[in-house]
Amino acid sequence: MLDALFKPRAVAIVGASTKELSIGNVIIKNLQTYGYRGRIYPINPTAPDVRGLKAYKTLDEIPGEVDVAHIIIPAKLVPQAIEDCGRKGVKAVVINSAGFSEMGEEGARLQEAFLANARKHGVRVFGPNCQGIINTDPALKAYCNFTFTYPEPGSVSVVALSGGVGALIMQGLFDLGVGMRMYASNGNACDVSIPEILRYWGDDPGCKAIVLYTEGFSDPKEFLETAREVTARKPILAMKAGRTEQGAKAASSHTGSLAGVDIATELIFEKTGILSFQDEEEMVRAAMAFATQPIPAGNRVGIITNTGGPAVIATDVLVAAGLEVPALSETSIARLKATQLPQAALGNPVDVVATAGGDQFRAAVDALQEEEGVDSIFINFVTAPFTDTHEVARQIVAASRNGNKPVVCNFMTDLTQERYRVTMGILKEGGIPFYATPTAAARALAALARYGRLRKRDIGRPETFPGTDAAKARSIVDRARKAGRSVLSAAEVYPILEAYGIPVAGWKVVQSAAEAVAAAGSIGYPVVVKVDSEAIDHKSDRGGVAVNLKDAAAVRSAVEEMQARLGAFGSLRFFVQKFLPGGRELILGARAERELGHLVMFGLGGIYVEVLKDVVFKIAPVTGVEAREMLASIKTRALLDGVRGGKGVDKEGIASLIQRLSRLLTDLPMIREMDVNPVLAFEHAVIAVDGRIRI
């Protein structure tokens, strides 16, 4: 339990300083200024008092119990300080000092040393190299942190590894007038981890929504489990930095180079139902809506506007985000007709026109609250100088409380005028989230709807596939590993695929032209001949694939020709395979991701895969729902349905293949990378014709 950390009754400051603007002084000042209700004990070996508070030479001298101790002393003194804290019975320490694992080996050793002392005494460690925590609860007002924003109490809690981004988010919420519940910025996070904090806040009834900023996960599996539990109860809005391709290491196989840098974090967010954001401002603005509004039951938006253009912009943004702006029912239109000004346009958007006053806004919001065809309400409110804008704001507030649909407002005005600041205050007091542009407001509403969809999305459990032969697949891999080989040959890859029920085209490995002709006879013409050598990665690049061979003469000459040309690669094997013309070329692949398991890839395959990069990823195990989502999320998905009278392909067959591949990866964790490219998809069949596995 993190109660001692987040609800401390007494805080000691080890390294309290009389010097203004030093961290050991600022933290005390923050506690005092913010109105901390507990006791503050500065520890300073020489000063009799700090900031008007009696100072103690050591922790031992403190008369009462201490829940949290800030540690603000040089790194090399920290292990001893933690030992002292343990003896004193301090429950948690916030180590603000830096100079630990972030500074290399010696720092890491110090971190290990103080952690050992902390564990011995059962002291929880927050940080090191961190800001600290804030609890805005009016009964406590714990500001154990050295930042500068003094948040209003509220229902949004913020956790960020980076103190800089944490402060940015906190200030962003403050600027929007959004209250905060708790704040945590835990730096190196050597003990108290983000999953633990999420779980704690998941259980906190005062927290309605969580905002998370991270730069990666030390234990992605733990994060996955915890986040999935928490998002089922309350929204987590998250952002991850470092999403450009710049750092992406060039991997040799398709799958390796197609996965961008740290694609895994985004996939973790998706799998757990976390709302992911690309932009910190957008995330903070969305938090404003989550703090006050219910989650819409669906995607349908009713728009009320007193000016035309902004409603058009809002509609574009909403529709692009997957929302709908449907026509209103006859009943609603009739109601509006009875209540709106004669010039009003009665559709969706409802244009109440610029002269509309409180009555018209009230009636319009009421009508949309009642309208069964919409799930949320978007208002464009430009403060026309000839209207009573206070009354409009009051009526919007009153009407929003009259129903259970979320209301989001684009409030366009001049805030240098006192009059409109009062109007804004009415909206704010009334809990209406409002934004300065139609785009910002529409995006915030879209985030509410996105969470509504995520909460309804149940990815289910991975299916089991009877008849798979895991033992056979494993023995093939083990044999290759014992032989010291990391790349499996075609003769190994195909049986592994077959063991998991992944259909492969009829095949045979041969050594000579004569054997190839015999194999072709038994497989049945037409056939394909491919060179089969570990040294050759992409066979067709080397002229190592000959397709549509219709007779023995063609097979013989294809083999002899490859022998002549590719002889430099040593003695060659060949691979004879049934030729299957006319299929859609798809790719299935996988890549092992440290600490997380495998990422499974699906997309448009064939030889253009690197050019088009139309692939999507999921974290294994992939469920049926997720496999179908993969099919639906590639850019060229329309090709799977058939274009211009062409036949569609067996999508259920592909979904099953993706899941079988996922199962194979779960059973064979030693696989580092694999590609099945292409899988040929036909109307009633899906068949693999090329595979590569690296262990």
Ligand code: ADP
């Ligand atoms: P590589 O990827 O090593 O170049 P492939 O075995 O994938 O070699 O073959 C290259 C291309 O040849 C495939 O993308 C596909 O277009 C075609 N091809 C290969 N095998 C077959 C087959 N059995 N039936 C039809 N086309 C095939």
Ligand code: MG
């Ligand atoms: Mg290939």
